[in-house]
Amino acid sequence: MPPSAPSTADSHDMIEVRGARENNLADVSVDIPKRRLTVFTGVSGSGKSSLVFGTIAAESRRLINETYSAFLQSFMPSLSRPDVDSLRNLTPAIVVDQERMGVNSRSTVGTATDAYAMLRIVFSRLGTPHIGGPGAFSFNLAEGMCPTCEGLGRVSDLDVSAMVDVERSLNDGAILVPNFAVDSWYWQTIVGSGLFDPDVKLQDYTPEQWQDFLHKPATKIKMGSNNWTYEGLAVKVRRLYLSKDRESMQPHIRAFVDRAVAFTTCGDCDGSRLNAAARSVRVAGRTIVECAAMQISDLAEFLHGLDDPAVAPLVGNLRETVDSLVEIGLGHLSLDRESGTLSGGEAQRVKMVRHLGSSLSDVTYAFDEPTVGLHPHDIARMNDLLLRLREKGNTVLVVEHKPETIAIADHVVDLGPGAGTAGGRICYAGDVAGLRRADTRTGRHLDHRVALRERVRRPTGHLPVRGADLHNLRDVDVDLPLGVLTVVTGVAGSGKSSLIHGSLSGRAGVIVVDQSAIRGSRRSNPATWTGLLDPIRTAFAKANGVKAALFSANSEGACPTCKGIGLVYTDLAMMAGVASVCEDCEGRRYTAEVLTYRLRGRNISEVLAMSVTEAREFFPTGTARAVLDRLTDVGLGYLGLGQPLTTLSGGERQRLKLATHLAGDAATYVLDEPTTGLHLADVDQLLALLDRLVDAGNTVIVIEHHQAVMAHADWIVDLGPGAGHDGGRVVFTGTPADLVAHGATLTARHLRGYVNR
Incomplete structure (x- = not known):
């Protein structure tokens, strides 16, 4: 049962915001109940994020930073005070957003959730043969990592032809690597070494000179009265560029690395990142490599079979973490999946699981659309986790558009009435029942339902997909109709993106409009x-x-x-x-x-x-x-x-890309969850836009979970029945009306409930 409602007599049970003016907030004052679940609603650009993240969470973090010593603060970014008259009764804030979890190759789902750290302890205690402590199973420590790939699981090969033009001399600009142009500092260290004649073409170097030019290790060289370090070009490029995360590179450096570097699976550890000793240890017949590579739902079953009392408390904690990952719709992942490959929604849910296991209470958690990328079946499980965080005594603030999550709120703050300068005001604050009665855009649309089409469009042809087997797809054959609106759906991890992106990207006439970062x-x-x-x-x-x-x-x-x-x-x-x-x-x-x-x-x-x-x-x-x-x-x-x-958010990036394509010739458009970040009232506008695209002679294929888009479709392709190896099959193709009338899938059940509500 949820805790009893806070007493209005005690102002300490409220976060008091007075005179907030961040971005478009129009002198907003509002009280937000603590230790409750509050959902912030409103159209895109109405000020929700400015209030939750830009004001409340930002000030909490700034105040926490001020508790550190001046010495520590000098190493931390300086945070300015939000534009607000006063904020009272704040608690420490943790922002759980959709930002990608970095692209550090050493970060995996297992390391990000601490599940792999616990698994290492289990193997150090129960594994045979015994090889040492938990560090012996860490690919980030020298005692456990594969010495060949240094724990990365892959090795890099440099394409020399992308680095140099052997038909030129150093003076003629033979080096093609960024920042190595003629007369640059790096160029001078090579020419000034005295090892090479700068007017001789590289193709005329002796074998010894070629080896020195590319691969000579760092060596002190005396030039006149100066000492400097010379190192081969390949050695320097690896040190300067390959040791950095790709996304932290400047665009021209990233482009060079993409051209010049090929990554291949490490042959010694077969991509497992661990040395031979760590790979040899077994617990209940499994190595730690096999456990980390398992689908997390399978790992959960394996852990429930471990009952050794020596590790019972630890295994109990590990089971709880893994079960939470399954419960939140991430059971199709594996612990060895790199964090940087997760979508924004997946990254947010991984962070959420980490906090569920925290011993902290009376913390303010701020979530940014936690239902992104979730099928209606998974939204119910996400809601359960939000409620569990609240029941631990925390204040949970959620920016959200989905009515399923708004419905579980203890308190709703609706901002608007419009966006930008037309927004930034409190339109309603109170319970969900009151929101339904309120004359606001959110209140009016909360129970709005899009009806099934009376007549679906007829296809003008078909786009065949044959033998699709990317990731978890099971040799899928499907015909995607042309000239209509097709929605591809299924639970998270069922294979939707693998089918559509894997089969259609690169085909003539296909324009993929996704949520990836815009290069610039x-x-x-x-x-x-x-x-x-x-x-x-x-x-x-x-x-x-x-x-x-x-x-x-x-x-x-x-x-x-x-x-x-x-x-x-x-x-x-x-x-x-x-x-x-x-x-x-x-x-x-x-x-x-x-x-x-x-x-x-x-x-x-x-x-x-x-x-x-x-x-x-x-x-x-x-x-x-x-x-x-x-x-x-x-x-x-x-x-x-x-x-x-x-x-810009992922949804905003996608809609910006779509806007640039609208003036082009007829094409097949592939959209990936275009309702991301859209208010209920704006979904109708999106559907009208999709209709205009189709009526203008285009084909529109949408990967989507939103029932309004499913109901509005001409054709549905449903994948499943589950996620990971439990998915990867087409479980229904047909019209939405057929799915509602005769379907037996999870999507059918939820769409039936939506249109018949």
């Missing part, structure tokens, strides 16, 4: 990425009789201090980099001269500060208006034209 620098924004900035620059240039290049923050008009970024980044060797607003341009990105030029009373910085909706009024016709209309069509009216792309 931190100066990229919706205006630059969609091409919208071009007609805007042209309009400014024509109105002022000057060059269009002046109105590009990447060109002549850029503030010279911040190079047109608006922020000055200070990269610190021993801590996270710090970004501060440029003092010269005050964050406006342009020179003072450029800001004197105006278009209908606005300068370029003011125009880029507009939302898409505001800009549509400012540009009523022409190319700019056409781009802005497409952004509005995909539900991004609240987005700022100059907002950095790095601040």
Whole structure:
């Protein structure tokens, strides 16, 4: 049973927010009950995240940082105080978001949840032969790692042809590696070594010179009165670039590494990362490598068979962690799965399991759409875990759109009424029953249901898929209809993405619009990425009789201090980099001269500060208006034209990509969970957009869990019946009406309940 409701007489049972103005929050004041589950609702851009993450969680973290010594604080990023008059009765906040869990090759599901650490202890105590303590089974410690691949499970081979042009000399620019251009410091260390004639082509080097040029280990060389270190080009490239996480590299370095490096499974450990001794130990007939590679649902069964009293408490904790992973819909993963390969939703659920096992209580947990990527069957299990966190005495704050999660809330805070400047206000605060009666967009749509189509469209042909066997797919054959809206569904891990992305990506005429990060620098924004900035620059240039290049923050008009970024980044060797607003341009990105030029009373910085909706009024016709209309069509009216792309969520990135493709020729569009981040009221707008795409002669294939999208489809392909090796089969193909009337799958059961509610 949930705890009794907090007494209003005791103000300490409330987090009191007064005068919050972060981003678009309009002087918000609200009381949030502690040790309860509060769901924050509202359309995209209404201010939910600004209140939960930008105000409450941010101030909690800032105050915790201030408790550390000045010495420790000097190694931590400086956090500014949120724009709020007062916050009272905060507890320590833990943000459980959808950010990827980093791309460190040494981080796995097992290490991220501590399940592998517990498994190592079990093997050190029960395993035969006995080889040592838990460290002997760690691929991150010298005593356990494979010496060949150093615990990575793979080895890298450098493609020399991508590093050098052997038909050139050093003076002619033979080295093709970034930062090794003629006269650069790295180039000078090679030429200054005296080992090579800089005018001789590399193809004319002696075998000894070639070996020294590529593979000579770090060696002290005396040049005149100076000593410096020379190392072969391949040695230096490995040290400089291959030892770093790929996502932390600058784009041009990443592109070089992708060209020049091939990773292959380590032949000595067969990718297991461990040395021969660790691989030889068995518990109940299994090695630790086999346990880590098992589907987690199978590992749970294996652990329930271990009953040795010597490790009973430890195995009990390990079982609880593994059972929680299964319960939350991650049973199809394995402990050796690299963290960086998880989707945003999977990463959030892995973090959640870690906190479920925590001994801490009276903590504030803040979740960002924890149902992302979850089938309705899995949402019920996610809800159970949210309630378990609350029942441990914690305050649980959830930003969410799904009615199934809103329904379990003790308290709801609805923000709006619109997005951007039209939002940022409290429209309702109270229980779920009161929300249903409230005249807000969320209240009106909470029980809204999309009906099945009366008449489905007829396909114009079929896209055949034959023998699909990627990951867990079981030699799948399926015909995907052309000229209609097809929804591919099934529980998380059933094989949806493997089928569609694995079979359709790269086919002629297929446009895959996913949620992956958009390639670009931190100066990229919706205006630059969609091409919208071009007609805007042209309009400014024509109105002022000057060059269009002046109105590009990447060109002549850029503030010279911040190079047109608006922020000055200070990269610190021993801590996270710090970004501060440029003092010269005050964050406006342009020179003072450029800001004197105006278009209908606005300068370029003011125009880029507009939302898409505001800009549509400012540009009523022409190319700019056409781009802005497409952004509005995909539900991004609240987005700022100059907002950095790095601040966009996965769902926003996907809709931005879709907007750029809408002006193209007829095609087959593949969308991956396009309802991510969409309010209930905006789902209807998305469905209308999908209809327009199909009616214009396109084929639309959507990987989706949202029942509204399933109900609206012409055709459904359902995978399952379960996840991992329990899935990978097509369990239904047909119309939504057929699925509701005759289907026996998990999807059928939930869709039937949705349309008949």
